[in-house]
Amino acid sequence: MPVERTLSIIKPDATRRNLTGRINAVFEAKGLRIIAQKRLQLSRAQAENFYAIHRERPFFNDLVAFMISGPVVVQVLEGENAVAHNRDIMGATDPKKAAPGTIRAEFAENIEANSVHGSDSAENAANEIAFFFAGIEITG
Numbered sequence: 001m002p003v004e005r006t007l008s009i010i011k012p013d014a015t016r017r018n019l020t021g022r023i024n025a026v027f028e029a030k031g032l033r034i035i036a037q038k039r040l041q042l043s044r045a046q047a048e049n050f051y052a053i054h055r056e057r058p059f060f061n062d063l064v065a066f067m068i069s070g071p072v073v074v075q076v077l078e079g080e081n082a083v084a085h086n087r088d089i090m091g092a093t094d095p096k097k098a099a100p101g102t103i104r105a106e107f108a109e110n111i112e113a114n115s116v117h118g119s120d121s122a123e124n125a126a127n128e129i130a131f132f133f134a135g136i137e138i139t140g
């Protein structure tokens, strides 16, 4: 399987509850390496740009308000098949539907405050990594 990189965000519901370390432990235990990481307070414009693909969805304004409600931790995860592997580790968007043992099943509060974001394709991963990180910040 190819070694890939994916963009992960630990969302404000999780940073608020001091879950960064526990979520990172799941990534590491499941074979994803955290090769870049920083904690940020997103501005409204930054959150709107990041989620521009969802602009027409009914929950867009709520999602942006949630994502700026506290700090996030943005990170680059590297590993075999990292994009799909991270989606499996995260679990379904709605924690009620997420498989047992996934991050969202274990930690998410609800369908919006669902603790983590993960890129959903290799193309989006490349764009999302470039949105948050300069090349010099990614150590490999």
Ligand code: GDP
Pocket (backbone or CB within 6 Å): 054, 059, 062, 063, 092, 093, 111, 112, 113, 114, 116, 117, 118, 120
């Ligand atoms: P993901 O790829 O699993 O994160 O899911 P999506 O790309 O469909 O949605 C992006 C994010 O929007 C999700 O992770 C949630 O934080 C939020 N979201 C998705 N569906 C809903 C919804 O029905 N209501 C609300 N309030 N937020 C949602």
